[in-house]
Amino acid sequence: MHRASFLGPVDELLSLGNLYAIAVGLTTLAVIAGLLGGRRWAFVLVPLLLSLNVGMFVPVLASDVQIGGFLIVWNLSLIGDSLFSLTTASARAKRVGDRGASFAWLQRYGAAAQHLLLVSLLAGLALFGFEVEHELVPDLLGLVFALTTLALVSPYVLELLRQRRRYVLVPVALLAVLISLALNSPGAAIGLLWALQAVVLLVIVARGPVFADLLQSFYSRPALLILATFGLIAFAGALVLTFPAASATERSIAFIDALFTAMSATCVTGLIVLDTPVAFSHFGQVVILLLIQLGGLGIMVLSTFAAVLLGGRLALRGEQALEEVLDLTSPGSAYELTRFIVVSTLLIEAAGALLLALMFYFGYGFEAAAALWRGTFHAVSAFCNAGFALWSDNLIQFQSDGPIQAVHGTLITLGGLGFPVLLALWLRARGGARRLPLQARVVLWMSLSLVVVGAVLFAVAEWDASLHGLSLVDKLINSLFQSVTLRTAGFNSVDFSALERSTILMMIVWMFIGASPGSTGGGIKTTTLAVVLAAIPALIRNQARAQLFGRTIPHDIVYRAGTIMTLAAMVAVVITFALLASHDMPFERAAFETVSALATVGLSIGATAELNALGKWLIIITMFVGRVGPISLALALGTPRGAHVQFPETKIMVG
Numbered sequence: 001m002h003r004a005s006f007l008g009p010v011d012e013l014l015s016l017g018n019l020y021a022i023a024v025g026l027t028t029l030a031v032i033a034g035l036l037g038g039r040r041w042a043f044v045l046v047p048l049l050l051s052l053n054v055g056m057f058v059p060v061l062a063s064d065v066q067i068g069g070f071l072i073v074w075n076l077s078l079i080g081d082s083l084f085s086l087t088t089a090s091a092r093a094k095r096v097g098d099r100g101a102s103f104a105w106l107q108r109y110g111a112a113a114q115h116l117l118l119v120s121l122l123a124g125l126a127l128f129g130f131e132v133e134h135e136l137v138p139d140l141l142g143l144v145f146a147l148t149t150l151a152l153v154s155p156y157v158l159e160l161l162r163q164r165r166r167y168v169l170v171p172v173a174l175l176a177v178l179i180s181l182a183l184n185s186p187g188a189a190i191g192l193l194w195a196l197q198a199v200v201l202l203v204i205v206a207r208g209p210v211f212a213d214l215l216q217s218f219y220s221r222p223a224l225l226i227l228a229t230f231g232l233i234a235f236a237g238a239l240v241l242t243f244p245a246a247s248a249t250e251r252s253i254a255f256i257d258a259l260f261t262a263m264s265a266t267c268v269t270g271l272i273v274l275d276t277p278v279a280f281s282h283f284g285q286v287v288i289l290l291l292i293q294l295g296g297l298g299i300m301v302l303s304t305f306a307a308v309l310l311g312g313r314l315a316l317r318g319e320q321a322l323e324e325v326l327d328l329t330s331p332g333s334a335y336e337l338t339r340f341i342v343v344s345t346l347l348i349e350a351a352g353a354l355l356l357a358l359m360f361y362f363g364y365g366f367e368a369a370a371a372l373w374r375g376t377f378h379a380v381s382a383f384c385n386a387g388f389a390l391w392s393d394n395l396i397q398f399q400s401d402g403p404i405q406a407v408h409g410t411l412i413t414l415g416g417l418g419f420p421v422l423l424a425l426w427l428r429a430r431g432g433a434r435r436l437p438l439q440a441r442v443v444l445w446m447s448l449s450l451v452v453v454g455a456v457l458f459a460v461a462e463w464d465a466s467l468h469g470l471s472l473v474d475k476l477i478n479s480l481f482q483s484v485t486l487r488t489a490g491f492n493s494v495d496f497s498a499l500e501r502s503t504i505l506m507m508i509v510w511m512f513i514g515a516s517p518g519s520t521g522g523g524i525k526t527t528t529l530a531v532v533l534a535a536i537p538a539l540i541r542n543q544a545r546a547q548l549f550g551r552t553i554p555h556d557i558v559y560r561a562g563t564i565m566t567l568a569a570m571v572a573v574v575i576t577f578a579l580l581a582s583h584d585m586p587f588e589r590a591a592f593e594t595v596s597a598l599a600t601v602g603l604s605i606g607a608t609a610e611l612n613a614l615g616k617w618l619i620i621i622t623m624f625v626g627r628v629g630p631i632s633l634a635l636a637l638g639t640p641r642g643a644h645v646q647f648p649e650t651k652i653m654v655g
Contacts, residue, residue, distance in 0.1 A: 106204065113153050241253055242255055260273050394492050417444070465500050534548045575621075600626045
């Protein structure tokens with residue numbers, strides 16, 4: 001697809017234009033059904049669809065001003081007509097108490113403002129994404145949209161700042177940055193305007209009634225919330241990555257490859273069908289970084305933190321859903337953990353980015369901006385256990401650089417331990433707790449055991465293979481680093497084409513285990529393995545309950561652990577069979593690729609480059625299932641449904 005085109009080649013079955021047409025058609029049917037049923041969300045989706053059309057047809061202005069302009073004006077007129085009825089109905093709605101000037105403004109102009117902001121954001125995204133920002137007519141259109149919408153929503157923003165005076169310095173600082181950027185780089189100034197509009201839109205949408213109703217319906221089904229948010233983020237990221245501006249060449253990336261990359265980034269996997277530093281531009285790499293951060297933290301955590309930051313709170317059902325997602329047992333601790341998650345993530349990533357930037361700057365001669373960018377990208381990728389790198393050989397060129405491997409390994413370890421464990425360690429360090437909780441002790445012991453045993457096995461098997469030619473110290477450091485990154489991070493500092501088959505088997509097992517609950521990593525989790533292992537001696541000794549560290553494990557936890565492990569193994573077997581049936585590849589490659597995707601690790605021994613279209617879809621589905629499946633399954637298994645019916649017991653021969 002050439003960068004001047006819009007809908008893509010006609011011979012592509014799943015081109016961007018076809019996908020958009022299908023999505024609009026299905027959404028239109030849903031809107032019609034909602035309108036007939038009197039659903040409030042359906043009335044909001046009408047201007048939303050029209051706003052999407054405006055953004056999608058902005059790039060047409062670069063090649064055909066008449067058609068593009070007519071379509072944009074037509075959709076804008078339809079938006080005005082639909083929003084007029086919406087705002088009139090909203091103005092006639094009965095007010096519930098006096099909630100202040102900002103609430104009154106939102107009730108009267110909120111629907112119109114959020115859709116105008118959406119139109120402006122889509123227009124700006126299309127300008128940059130399709131690289132037509134230097135065309136006069138589209139440029140003026142984007143600038144007019146941005147300035148007009150910001151002027152229209154300024155009363156609401158000023159009222160919010162008046163209510164929360166501590167945030168007044170934020171717009172002042174942004175205004176100063178905007179003026180300086182406008183003098184030096186008009187494109188950067190337009191980008192900052194785009195970011196400002198995005199923030200305002202998020203605030204307006206988050207305070208709107210439709211969003212509140214939608215959240216309440218999702219909070220009753222947290223598993224559905226997880227599935228929907230991860231899927232939407234990955235699909236939206238894929239659409240942005242198909243923009244020509246995201247490609248390092250003048251040809252945009254095929255949708256299947258963009259979706260594969262976006263799903264891999266959102267699910268913090270790291271498997272790639274395109275070389276990240278070669279195939280993607282700086283804009284595309286920024287999109288990948290944002291997807292990694294969103295996927296690593298999770299939407300529930302980010303939305304809760306935003307609510308706390310804005311001075312609000314979730315409803316009781318929202319707090320319960322968040323506690324289920326974070327797998328918390330103590331009521332009321334969700335907010336505390338949420339704040340700790342976001343703050344600790346930003347601080348740890350910032351420290352890692354600074355250390356890596358200094359090493360790249362002083363040790364490898366990178367310019368300050370390039371060193372800071374690479375340090376930031378790798379720090380976020382390492383802490384979120386994503387495995388994306390800005391070098392084609394991943395980290396092989398640093399196999400003799402112990403400090404760089406140490407920083408990456410530390411970030412991977414902190415991200416893989418899980419935020420509940422990090423919080424417990426932080427409270428213990430501050431003297432707030434005399435003893436670590438059972439889960440923290442299990443996670444720490446299992447993680448340490450897996451790292452040590454994995455390093456020993458890797459060193460023994462690869463001493464004269466992939467580690468050949470390295471010094472004694474480098475062999476030990478790389479063995480330890482590969483054991484740390486193996487279970488979920490996806491970085492590699494040695495050449496995997498020289499791996500022994502015994503090492504491949506060990507790596508498959510370690511990847512299948514994965515990281516720990518509540519972390520940025522995947523796999524069946526270390527605690528799941530610990531519970532299953534604890535049940536084995538209990539069965540051998542004919543004990544009624546499994547025991548860990550002097551504590552009895554309830555039967556339902558043992559059942560959940562066994563179910564998660566069994567279902568994960570079944571998915572791995574099915575996907576491996578499908579890959580072997582559709583590809584001519586060795587068994588170990590297919591199994592390695594499947595487990596790497598299912599455990600969201602991202603390591604590969606060459607199978608990714610051999611995938612055809614069906615294979616890519618299989619791995620995309622596997623990454624999605626591996627990221628959201630265990631969480632959703634744990635939520636489903638942890639929520640009893642309906643009355644318990646007990647049937648007569650009987651025995652069956654097993655073993």
